[in-house]
Amino acid sequence: QVQLQESGPGLAKPSETLSLTCSVSGGSISGTYYWSWIRQLPGKGLEWIGYIFYSGSTYYNPSLKSRITISVDTSKNQFSLKLNSVTAADTAVYYCARMGKLGRWFFDLWGRGTLVIVSS
Amino acid sequence: QSALTQPASVSGSPGQSITISCTGTSSDVGSYDFVSWYQQHPGKAPKLIIYEVSNLPSGVSNRFSGSKSGNTASLTISGLQAEDEADYYCSSYTSSSTLMFGGGTWVTVL
Numbered sequence: 327q328v329q330l331q332e333s334g335p336g337l338a339k340p341s342e343t344l345s346l347t348c349s350v351s352g353g354s355i356s357g358t359y360y361w362s363w364i365r366q367l368p369g370k371g372l373e374w375i376g377y378i379f380y381s382g383s384t385y386y387n388p389s390l391k392s393r394i395t396i397s398v399d400t401s402k403n404q405f406s407l408k409l410n411s412v413t414a415a416d417t418a419v420y421y422c423a424r425m426g427k428l429g430r431w432f433f434d435l436w437g438r439g440t441l442v443i444v445s446s
Numbered sequence: 447q448s449a450l451t452q453p454a455s456v457s458g459s460p461g462q463s464i465t466i467s468c469t470g471t472s473s474d475v476g477s478y479d480f481v482s483w484y485q486q487h488p489g490k491a492p493k494l495i496i497y498e499v500s501n502l503p504s505g506v507s508n509r510f511s512g513s514k515s516g517n518t519a520s521l522t523i524s525g526l527q528a529e530d531e532a533d534y535y536c537s538s539y540t541s542s543s544t545l546m547f548g549g550g551t552w553v554t555v556l
Binding site for chain 1: 449480482484490491492493494497498503533535537539542543544545546547549550
């Protein structure tokens with residue numbers, strides 16, 4: 327069965343770039359699904375960050391758009407998130423997730439999440 | 447853009463039914479059938495339990511059901527069980543072409 331796994335540094339310094347990768351196993355990232363990043367801020371709040379299709383087309387949350395880049399590497403069956411100019415407010419658990427087929431707005435498969443702390 | 451409004455907590459006894467509300471506006475819940483619900487146990491990732499208002503994903507217990515009326519969506523858990531104790535989040539597509547989540551509801555099984 328398809329599984330998602332986030333990886334990346336658990337600590338980032340203020341003003342630097344946070345970089346995370348999501349590895350997809352048990353199935354191909356190329357197909358009819360879109361792939362998203364979601365974060366959960368301290369105190370529970372969930373925030374959708376953006377999505378990518380295997381073709382490379384992306385769509386970002388307008389509130390984060392200026393700081394986000396999501397990319398895909400189909401040869402490695404991975405997609406990645408870069409969030410630049412981070413502050414303490416970006417401290418969160420970051421999840422990668424699979425969206426419903428053809429970009430339907432729900433997430434039917436989630437990674438375990440990775441905690442990123444922004445601190446000097 | 448504010449989060450969708452959910453009660454902070456709901457409780458019920460085993461076997462009872464409980465309902466969690468998710469209140470939005472005519473720009474999100476009221477205009478689109480892209481409402482979904484997620485269950486999250488402490489320290490775990492969220493799990494999809496309802497999509498597109500009332501659809502049950504494969505493998506999810508039919509004790510969970512979803513509905514919508516106007517700007518408010520609802521999740522009902524019938525035959526409450528100890529394993530249902532968790533956080534529950536709603537989400538909705540919005541007219542700003544983005545996705546919004548609710549603040550979460552903690553369900554306590556008494």
